[in-house]
Amino acid sequence: MGCMSVVSQDSGPDKNDKPAVYTSGASRSYVGQMPMITNATLRNNVFFGLSADTEEAKVKLEADYTEALAVSALLPDLEVLPGGDQIEIGEKGITLSGGQMARVALARAVMAARPGGLVLLDDPLAAVDAHVGHHIFHECIVGALAGTTGLLVTNQLHFLSHASVARVIVMKAGELVEEGTFAELAAQPTSNFSKMVSSVGGSQQQKDESKVEQKAPEKAGEANIKVVNTGNGELVKKESKAEGVVTWATFHFWFAALGGIRVFLMLAVCSWMFHLAELVPDIFLVGWQMDFFTQETNWYFGICVGINLFGFGMLIFSRFSWVHFTFKASRKIQSSMLRRIMHCPMGFFGATPSGRIINRLGEDQMQIDYQLPSNFQVLCISSWQVVDQLALGISCRPWVGVFVLIFGMLFVLMREIYRRTSREVIRWWVVTKSPVFNIFEETLSGSTTIFAFGREDYFGERFERALQVNMEWLMSRDVANLWSEQRLMCLSSLVVGVLAVLMVMMPSAGASPQLTALGLIYALQLGFSLKSISQYLVSVEGVFTSVERVMEFTNDLQQEPPWQMPADAALVQAKWPQDECSLVFEDVCVRYLPHLPRALDGFSVSLKDREKVGLVGRTGSGKSTVMGTLFRLELESGRILFGGVDIAGVGVGHLRRQITIVPQDPILFSGELRKNLDPLGVRTDAEVWAALKGCSLCALVESLEGGLNAKVAEGGINFSVGERQVLCLARALLRESRVLCLDEATANVDPTNDKRIQEVLSQGLQDCLVLTIAHRLHTVLRSDRILVLERGYLAQSGPPASLLAQPGIFKELANQAGIYNVISDAPLPTQAEGEEVKSI
Template sequence: MGIVDDYLPSVFIDAIEIGLVVLGIVIVVGIVNPYLLIIGAIVFVIFYLLRIVYLATSVDIKRLEGVTRSPVFTHMNLSLQGLATIRAFGEQEALKNTFDNLQDVHSSAWFMFLASSHTFGFLLDTICVIYICVVTFNFILCENTGSVGSDVGLAITQALAMTEILQWGMRQWCEVENQMTSVERIVEYTQIDNETDHQTRLCIPDKTWPDAGAIEFKNVNMRYDKNLPYVLNDLNFVINPEEKIGIVGRTGAGKSSIISALFQLVPTEGEILIDNQNIDTVLFQHLRSKISIIPQEPVLFSDTLRKNLDPFNNYDDSVLWNALEEVELKGVVSDLPDGLLTKMSEGGSNFSVGQRQLVCLARAIVRKNKILLMDEATANVDPKTDSLIQTTIRRKFNTCTVLTIAHRLQTIIDSDKVLVMDAGTLREFDSPYLLLENKGIFYEMVQQTGTAIADNLYQTAKNAYMKKMKSD
């Protein structure tokens, strides 16, 4: 978008201005000697043919340069994000070698683009010099044309000036063509089919739905594309109202895909029921407004803090202040000059990672939905913020159904139940204590944390289970 908004208009204006100037020069020279219009037409045809050849090459080279540039930036960003891990495992040299290889590929494409540009410029200059020579010698050899000396001088000086601007004009013209690929990509995005509610999605449940928060998966299968394998395979489970469920599994096990299925981000097979209502019949907007989520990476808008907490202006300021107080951000926001109207930078960069996550938690508190999803929400925060988030969730969402995806087993060990995923399949689903007693997959995951931590997790799970049994 930056190219289309800023760069492309200036290049386009340059190309038009220089094109008009060159046209004026050819007309001036032609007025002095009409026969030179024929030479001008021939030169224009040659320029146009060169442009066609150059564009056919440069556009592909530019596209290749863009394709080879993206891995360099991606590698750089990932390396910066994982510096601690890279240094911990001593993989600096391996990352350097990978970067060098990626940069070599990109540099070869970039220098190829420069070489084609320089060759194009050299050919343009050569043709301009030939044109000037033809104009000059025409007046020398054809003395009986009746041209006034001043007119001849004007024609020659204008022809000389053309060499200074023509190469730049042709480059700008070609640059317009090259950068139009950005416009093509935008047009492609505008032609993508919008997510529309299918004819079966006509149901708008009662305003209180869901009033309990029960979730049931019936023979649910899901894949991200019809040509890809299933990421969820025949899932069947029931989550009772107000239950706190931990979802665990290795990378790629299908944990986050369960969230995608609940939000209907991807078409699913089978049935997903929320309070006995098949969500496949509920309007997308209504369904998604009834489920709160705290993602691993906090999602904040480049707008005021108030807009981030209440995007649709449905709540009073007092409700927002109460939510901020619940997550211990009221004091921080009160000290800001603009309070709730404080502008959030892109991605909320003017707040710390922990504070951004707390803002997301406050947003969930404001919505007061009966279902809360947490996608490894405490993976990137400090222990103090982690403890605050867990405490707040236990207090404010004790009557809600909470699904928590976590790599750290300490986060979900005291949950009512743990759902163990493996390769898109449900392997285990029961109380953490009972799963540890059965010594299955969850037991192995706990043992991999080390003897001391495993013993502590076992004791925590046992205490939570006994406490629940007594309360029941």
């Protein structure tokens, strides 16, 4: 069940009257539950295509921009983000925290809103702390957006009692079940809304929001920068492009994947045998005509049939050999590249757009799969054709070799001119294809937001510009090919003419007229064979530019710690960590980049086996970094002992099998639902259903067509965000790991399901050490211990009741959330004022 509220359409203060003197599309704005963040600067993400035509409009636009940053609580973040609003945001907002992404989307909505327009807000308050949410609601939603019709989806019911909220709409199972003002619905004891208010602490909810102390947003040092810019402020570096000739190392890389130089020589010999199968029958026919072997006709006929059958066999064998070995090489290269990419540290994915990765795995790999074997095989065949044709021609007229040498030098000169141009053009063509993939994927995934803001033209122009640049280089490649084609054709025609005259005019060297005629026929083909060699030599080198790009991703990418280590075998034999799963942090320090302050600074704590621990703190205090260290995030100093073993000596593969994390952003993969819950297929249906029952998902799965075999769309978009989050939790429960990390794993569920899940976490994980990150403090109030982090160090540690009874950061955070005591009996703590609960 979820609530929607309609914010009243008041006139609003004069400062919100935005004249339409600059382009802005339709007067509608949308803030999604998972905001669309483009791979651009923070400023460009807020402007989202807005532009001004006059100086007056530009001044007004800048003023509106500053106001949007202020009301969305982004100004304090700009004080600590490298480059301020010019910070380059990674793909899908990986540079920012979830709360910062939500506030960027809010600022974008404020910029686009107009008096009388429509603003759709899909639970924008859930990703921020309580005091920041209070600021956003008053300064932005009912402040800067006054004068618009706002539709706010939320489960934070205490905000709905504000005077600006004209109506409350209650949704259940996709239907509108109740509608009215907050007072009207709350006054009905049997209404769904009244029950929802009671379930989240009704006595707290109806306080006047204006009486709540407003806290300032996070100050310097508290912004959560997950992936930070490099020292020069450039996060996403330009894609590298080699220059000059393709090095021998690139050829060796492909030959090694092929099976070595011996395999290539074998394929070259197969190509020669293939051409001999075409040449030998013609020579045999000459011998038959001359009765060279003085045999009967039937004998000649039988030998001729045998030679042709042998040639047909060599044709099949040659083609099969090329396909088999080159396919094997392509598969080996692709597997190696994919394995290296999957073992890259997270910083690589923040600095590398997905379009660049898709380009290497797509276009470049296709060139290696198809173009490289095809071109190389034709090059080998053409080379043998020239050798055989020269051998036949010289055997008839030896002086022909001198003239062929001269013409060969002309072909080499022509090829060198063509080679340099074609090689660089192909490199640029492949490099400029990456932005096409990147913009297309970005536009497709954010289509809902783009349509809502009416920015189709802006993003269409971005894609067209990138595509145009790529097509210009493709056209350049084709023009270079045509240029060389024309000139090589002229040169080959000249070769054919000269050789034909020489073969007729020069005296024979004792060759028979029949053999001379055959030599003349093949001499007429020599020019075209030389042309083919010149073209395919260039084409092969051009395709090898894709090999060098793939080689970069295969050999040069930074890798995370080793997947396997020597100590793993002994740990597996000892069934580590079967008996004792304590977790000890000893003076742990983490720094993401050398020029940045430490994300963790001397963090030390000892956690007991099966202990339930809550991690709390303001945004950027280091909570997520603590969890990251468990997965072998490199430490600057200190160590972490898990089950008495230093995890620095454990392979990440074996270590990560003992730890499960449920991220704040839920991920489902396309395919069957059962495969998402049990990817390795090691659980029985009964175990899967038990996990679903524990997460209150049985009714949902039973309602799906196919049940456990129901289809999951790409990214799980056929499920709500809350449903995806709970499904990810069920998947984590099925792993039965010894350590479970929950990063706001219930942030997107309604109060009822949140209560059920908290019961599962407290009662169904008795044999598991649980670490829970929470902005909503009520989700960790039943933990055995609370760890309070502040700017990378452990500020407080102890049971929740003890921390609430003493001054400190935890008590301050709890007071902001309206929590003043902990009830230790069976009922779960209720949600208090200021707490965030997302709707499903």
